[in-house]
Amino acid sequence: MAVGILLVTHLGIGTALSAVAGRLLGPLPLAVEAFEIAYDADPDAVLPAASAALRRVDGGDGVLVLTDVYGATPANVAARLAHLGTPVRRVSALSLPMLLRVLNYPELPLDELPAVAAAGARNGVVHDDA
């Protein structure tokens, strides 16, 4: 399996998260690329570049697209990426625990990774009052 991971986010977020994951894990087991969208970007204008990023990370088994805020422009661009022919699954609320957990299950097929990602984000929330 060679699922790709595309982080479609606001400025500064995707690149930073993938850099931290790289520092923690060393060489990443899956192709990861960040595609950041400027605050005033026109979704139509960035779609070709986003599509090119999607194709770069696709190893033939589809792409897990992780976005930061559901309903924001990056997530809306991600939604359009799902209609370009490449198998795509999307999960929002990207966080470092989510990304690390996905990268800990590199052997799973695309259809199983959304649940892995969601559990990573949920389990990362700890009420730290101890």
Next chain:
Amino acid sequence: MIERELTVANRLGLHARATARLVQLLSGYDVNATLTAKGREVNAKSIMGVMLLAAGTGTAVTLRVDGTDEAAAADAVCALFERRFDEDS
């Protein structure tokens, strides 16, 4: 099933990078593995699981490994702890 008593000896404790090394090491073995510390047992093959131990330096942890590779896995984890995750020179 093999059980080993270990002590977190590196200065930073089971922080993110050390945890990632442990989880990556164990992912190469066909075992179920848990770590127990401070009364909490977690999956030792899960990064966030191990991070939830919040095990600082000096913490005693119990490793349990169960599976076909259990002897090799236990030795490898013990060696990693003894090497302080290759962090303190």
